[in-house]
Amino acid sequence: MTATIIRRLLQTGLVVLVMSALVFAGLYVIGDPVLMMASPEATDLEREAIRRNLGLDKPLWEQYFIFLSKAVQLDFGNSFLTGESAMHLILERMPATLELATLAMFISMVVGIPLGIYAGLHPERLLSRSIMSGSVLGFSLPNFWVGLMLIMLFAVMLGWMPAGGRGPVEDFGPIQLSIFNWEGLRSLILPALTIATAKCALIIRVTRAATRECLPQDYIKFARAKGLHERRVLGVHLLKNIMIPIVTIGGLEYGQVFAFAVVTETVFSWPGMGKLLIDSIVNLDRPVVVAYLMLTVVFLAMLNLIVDIGYTVLDPRVRLGATAS
Amino acid sequence: MSRVVEPMQLDTAVEAGTGRVATTRWRRFVAQFASSKTAVIALVVLLLSIAAAVFAPWLAPQNPFDLASLDILDAKMPPGSTNFDGSLTYWLGTDGQARDVLSAILYGMRISLFVGFVSVTAAFVIGAAVGLVAAYFGGRIDAFLMRVVDMQLSFPSILVALVLLAALGKGVDKVIIALIVVQWAYFARAARAAAIVERNREYVEAARCMALSWHRILWRHVFPNCIPPLMVIATIDLAHAIALEATLSFLGVGVPVTEPSLGMLISNGFEFLLSGTYWICFFPGIALAIVVVAINLVGDHLRDILNPRNEV
Numbered sequence: 309m310t311a312t313i314i315r316r317l318l319q320t321g322l323v324v325l326v327m328s329a330l331v332f333a334g335l336y337v338i339g340d341p342v343l344m345m346a347s348p349e350a351t352d353l354e355r356e357a358i359r360r361n362l363g364l365d366k367p368l369w370e371q372y373f374i375f376l377s378k379a380v381q382l383d384f385g386n387s388f389l390t391g392e393s394a395m396h397l398i399l400e401r402m403p404a405t406l407e408l409a410t411l412a413m414f415i416s417m418v419v420g421i422p423l424g425i426y427a428g429l430h431p432e433r434l435l436s437r438s439i440m441s442g443s444v445l446g447f448s449l450p451n452f453w454v455g456l457m458l459i460m461l462f463a464v465m466l467g468w469m470p471a472g473g474r475g476p477v478e479d480f481g482p483i484q485l486s487i488f489n490w491e492g493l494r495s496l497i498l499p500a501l502t503i504a505t506a507k508c509a510l511i512i513r514v515t516r517a518a519t520r521e522c523l524p525q526d527y528i529k530f531a532r533a534k535g536l537h538e539r540r541v542l543g544v545h546l547l548k549n550i551m552i553p554i555v556t557i558g559g560l561e562y563g564q565v566f567a568f569a570v571v572t573e574t575v576f577s578w579p580g581m582g583k584l585l586i587d588s589i590v591n592l593d594r595p596v597v598v599a600y601l602m603l604t605v606v607f608l609a610m611l612n613l614i615v616d617i618g619y620t621v622l623d624p625r626v627r628l629g630a631t632a633s
Numbered sequence: 634m635s636r637v638v639e640p641m642q643l644d645t646a647v648e649a650g651t652g653r654v655a656t657t658r659w660r661r662f663v664a665q666f667a668s669s670k671t672a673v674i675a676l677v678v679l680l681l682s683i684a685a686a687v688f689a690p691w692l693a694p695q696n697p698f699d700l701a702s703l704d705i706l707d708a709k710m711p712p713g714s715t716n717f718d719g720s721l722t723y724w725l726g727t728d729g730q731a732r733d734v735l736s737a738i739l740y741g742m743r744i745s746l747f748v749g750f751v752s753v754t755a756a757f758v759i760g761a762a763v764g765l766v767a768a769y770f771g772g773r774i775d776a777f778l779m780r781v782v783d784m785q786l787s788f789p790s791i792l793v794a795l796v797l798l799a800a801l802g803k804g805v806d807k808v809i810i811a812l813i814v815v816q817w818a819y820f821a822r823a824a825r826a827a828a829i830v831e832r833n834r835e836y837v838e839a840a841r842c843m844a845l846s847w848h849r850i851l852w853r854h855v856f857p858n859c860i861p862p863l864m865v866i867a868t869i870d871l872a873h874a875i876a877l878e879a880t881l882s883f884l885g886v887g888v889p890v891t892e893p894s895l896g897m898l899i900s901n902g903f904e905f906l907l908s909g910t911y912w913i914c915f916f917p918g919i920a921l922a923i924v925v926v927a928i929n930l931v932g933d934h935l936r937d938i939l940n941p942r943n944e945v
Binding site for chain 1: 784788872877883922925928
């Protein structure tokens with residue numbers, strides 16, 4: 309077990325290293341930031357000075373090496389635009405994305421699991437089929453489309469919620485959250501619903517598949533034969549067992565939500581990390597883009613690792629060593 | 634999900650040379666497909682959309698790219714209004730540049746579907762080739778190729794496409810490249826999974842005994858048997874590709890303004906949405922949703938029939 313975890317850790321490290329090289333090389337091809345920063349009337353000499361200041365005159369491998377040694381200290385340089393630390397800019401925006409992603413996952417779990425269990429228990433009923441068809445809608449409709457429709461319906465036509473932006477925030481130590489006040493929650497609900505639509509569809513499908521797999525098992529039959537109340541059979545014996553795939557998928561999806569928030573945040577002008585990424589790409593603000601991508605790489609890689617290990621802990625039948633060989 | 638899969642491999646092992654076998658297999662497939670009304674309706678809707686896109690120049694009341702036919706006074710007209718001499722009815726209204734929204738949708742559909750089909754076909758070919766080679770040779774080649782696939786898939790497609798397009802710039806061709814890059818890995822994984830099963834079957838052994846070259850064995854013998862699961866992936870990926878292209882165009886890194894796809898039209902209409910001019914954004918959105926959902930419903934049913942068991 310320990311050996312497996314160490315091996316997986318090493319693999320994860322390798323993945324992160326390779327991705328860092330790819331990110332760095334990829335970003336190097338994106339436009340020349342000097343052209344953007346210097347005024348159009350700048351002389352070649354001035355441009356050269358900026359280039360030297362940014363360290364862009366050094367050979368590529370040296371730039372990469374400097375980048376790497378600074379990256380392990382979480383220093384990705386300063387934003388070309390604002391001069392602030394790129395890492396700081398991202399961390400500043402992180403709570404906004406965090407509360408959005410968390411609320412979205414919460415909604416999709418609360419709605420998705422009961423619907424999925426129902427569809428799994430009675431696969432032939434009309435309602436179950438509607439749920440399943442609905443789930444196809446949920447994950448096939450593009451995210452931004454769902455957002456637009458929600459804006460049109462709830463913001464423009466009904467006027468119940470704001471069409472974008474983030475409500476007033478409250479300080480919780482170093483981080484600011486808007487989820488705990490009514491106005492903030494009102495502006496959070498539409499973007500969260502947008503993300504939840506897609507994730508909910510997935511949770512429904514996973515739950516249904518897991519339920520159908522568990523139902524014919526002996527422990528369910530035995531629980532029923534013991535004469536346990538149906539509520540207990542489903543609520544304890546079934547739920548415990550279907551939670552394994554749901555937690556796995558849910559965990560992986562939580563990471564994806566962070567990345568996919570790019571689209572939703574743009575639609576709703578939500579001041580999170582995703583909006584920052586888009587703005588930075590448009591403005592060729594290289595340090596911020598690199599910092600964002602590196603954080604995402606590490607975050608997703610760690611999440612994969614945790615889910616893998618968590619899987620083993622949750623389900624004693626799965627042994628990492630056995631499957632990895 | 635629980636439908637029993639017909640033992641296709643038995644027929645194919647006999648080489649589908651005789652027409653009779655092929656016909657019955659095809660008929661069985663058609664009969665199975667027709668068993669779901671939803672899927673049949675979705676297929677019809679999809680075919681109609683494709684026809685509308687292909688014949689857009691003849692169907693559209695107006696050429697939205699022909700500036701001469703646009704009259705700026707007709708901008709932002711609500712659905713059902715007519716132009717000044719009544720010769721043209723804007724059934725779905727006009728946009729900010731006085732383009733007929735219906736015509737723009739038909740032309741936009743053309744670009745969306747074109748990007749989708751081309752990128753999926755290319756991703757199919759590249760992915761299948763990589764997957765087959767990985768499965769056939771195994772060992773280090775397999776391990777290396779699959780690690781590349783794993784790495785690619787561990788990254789959300791939207792992020793990869795965004796960064797790629799930021800590097801490449803705008804353009805229909807560049808969007809296609811980005812879509813191929815984010816999609817080939819799905820095909821590679823599915824092709825490998827299917828080919829690993831096929832690799833150990835007798836007909837491959839027989840082909841090896843006859844000293845056929847490896848590419849001939851892969852292409853003529855293994856590949857045809859891997860097509861069913863790949864077709865399922867291709868269908869669902871087509872919907873993904875169209876939705877992803879729309880998303881990228883919406884974010885402003887996709888197709889250029891001169892060649893507006895559905896996503897671009899939605900993006901253009903977004904600024905008018907908040908002021909209540911809903912139709913510029915709404916109708917292209919509906920068109921996009923119809924196409925994407927129709928493809929997904931067809932794909933969903935195909936998966937039930939062909940059951941490759943490689944996704945949730």
